[in-house]
Amino acid sequence: MRVGIVAYWFNRGQGVVARQLRSALEDLGHETFVLARPTRKTNIRPDWVDEEGVWAQEGITRGSDYLIPGEEYEAWAEAVAPDVVLFDQNYQFAEIERLRRSGVRTAGRFVWEHFAAEHVDPARGAFDAIYSLTACERERYAEMGIESPRVRWGCHPELLGYGQAEGGGRTAEGGAVTFLFPGGFMSKRKPLAETIEAFRAAEGDRLRLLVKAQVERQRTAVERMARGGSRIGRRDRRIELITDDLPTERYLRMLAAADVCLAPSRWEGLGLHLYEATALGVPIVTNDNPPMNEIVRDGDNGLLVPGIPDGEARSGIPAFRPEVAALTNAIERLRDDGLRDELAAGARRRREELSWEATRADLAELLARVGPENAGPAR
Numbered sequence: 001m002r003v004g005i006v007a008y009w010f011n012r013g014q015g016v017v018a019r020q021l022r023s024a025l026e027d028l029g030h031e032t033f034v035l036a037r038p039t040r041k042t043n044i045r046p047d048w049v050d051e052e053g054v055w056a057q058e059g060i061t062r063g064s065d066y067l068i069p070g071e072e073y074e075a076w077a078e079a080v081a082p083d084v085v086l087f088d089q090n091y092q093f094a095e096i097e098r099l100r101r102s103g104v105r106t107a108g109r110f111v112w113e114h115f116a117a118e119h120v121d122p123a124r125g126a127f128d129a130i131y132s133l134t135a136c137e138r139e140r141y142a143e144m145g146i147e148s149p150r151v152r153w154g155c156h157p158e159l160l161g162y163g164q165a166e167g168g169g170r171t172a173e174g175g176a177v178t179f180l181f182p183g184g185f186m187s188k189r190k191p192l193a194e195t196i197e198a199f200r201a202a203e204g205d206r207l208r209l210l211v212k213a214q215v216e217r218q219r220t221a222v223e224r225m226a227r228g229g230s231r232i233g234r235r236d237r238r239i240e241l242i243t244d245d246l247p248t249e250r251y252l253r254m255l256a257a258a259d260v261c262l263a264p265s266r267w268e269g270l271g272l273h274l275y276e277a278t279a280l281g282v283p284i285v286t287n288d289n290p291p292m293n294e295i296v297r298d299g300d301n302g303l304l305v306p307g308i309p310d311g312e313a314r315s316g317i318p319a320f321r322p323e324v325a326a327l328t329n330a331i332e333r334l335r336d337d338g339l340r341d342e343l344a345a346g347a348r349r350r351r352e353e354l355s356w357e358a359t360r361a362d363l364a365e366l367l368a369r370v371g372p373e374n375a376g377p378a379r
Contacts, residue, residue, distance in 0.1 A: 009036035111269030283343035
């Protein structure tokens with residue numbers, strides 16, 4: 001089958017998902033073609049499509065704009081002749097419906113914090129299927145009257161080469177214990193203030209917090225939080241901020257070298273960093289809310305702390321902030337080398353359960369549902 005993918009194409013969650021989906025499709029024997037959607041002109045990196053490193057692949061067509069004109073979709077489809085096109089977080093319903101009416105089968109996926117009731121009817125017109133990657137996403141669709149096939153997300157094989165060796169610890173006994181906070185674009189979903197407050201309250205000279213962002217946004221705020229919220233307060237020198245947008249390989253090695261992934265979140269669309277940490281054998285601390293608690297099992301591959309209701313995301317789903325005292329307690333518990341080793345072993349077991357083989361199988365079922373009759377692994 002010939003399968004098109006329309007998504008971002010750079011080192012951000014949507015782009016990473018698109019790239020990994022492409023690899024799964026090719027493993028199933030399908031031909032793939034990517035229409036890379038540039039970022040908005042108002043983005044921190046405007047009109048951005050990556051063409052280096054793992055992103056330098058054949059079969060990539062760069063879109064002219066974030067809002068790709070309908071004629072451009074049709075010209076691309078005429079050029080590559082896809083049987084099915086997969087869209088990620090694309091609300092150009094009228095343009096996609098035009099493509100669908102031309103005979104191209106379409107499937108769309110959205111992050112649940114953006115997809116609201118107002119999108120249901122136009123999405124039904126645009127897509128042959130609206131699929132899910134998480135259980136909570138699928139349940140929300142069901143509440144909206146949408147039957148959504150699920151592609152269970154797993155730990156991509158490319159991650160395994162960076163992981164912790166069986167039985168090994170990252171930190172020598174008595175050495176520093178590094179918590180990595182994956183800040184990404186430092187958006188509203190990241191509870192920065194609560195995380196830094198909780199870490200500052202944690203006792204232990206061995207503790208280190210590495211706040212890893214991809215952008216300069218929030219640098220001043222983080223530096224002030226590290227001083228207790230004051231411009232002249234005493235800085236917690238255990239806290240370090242990195243804002244470089246590192247190449248994929250360097251970032252994964254940084255995460256693999258961490259002792260703990262400190263990842264509370266007000267909400268997540270997929271939580272790709274949680275799959276990365278699990279694949280790398282890194283224990284995770286996050287709040288006990290979906291979809292985070294679909295990946296992290298308390299006392300198994302990480303620690304879960306209570307989430308306190310904190311308003312709503314754009315679509316109306318509830319947002320949560322981590323309970324600061326409980327987060328501090330979890331950080332202090334993870335000073336214990338033995339506990340971290342137990343949770344790292346649990347992460348290695350969990351990555352076997354979150355298998356990429358299941359992702360491939362579910363993807364084949366999705367194609368069978370939306371593509372030509374009896375479409376599965378190509379023969």
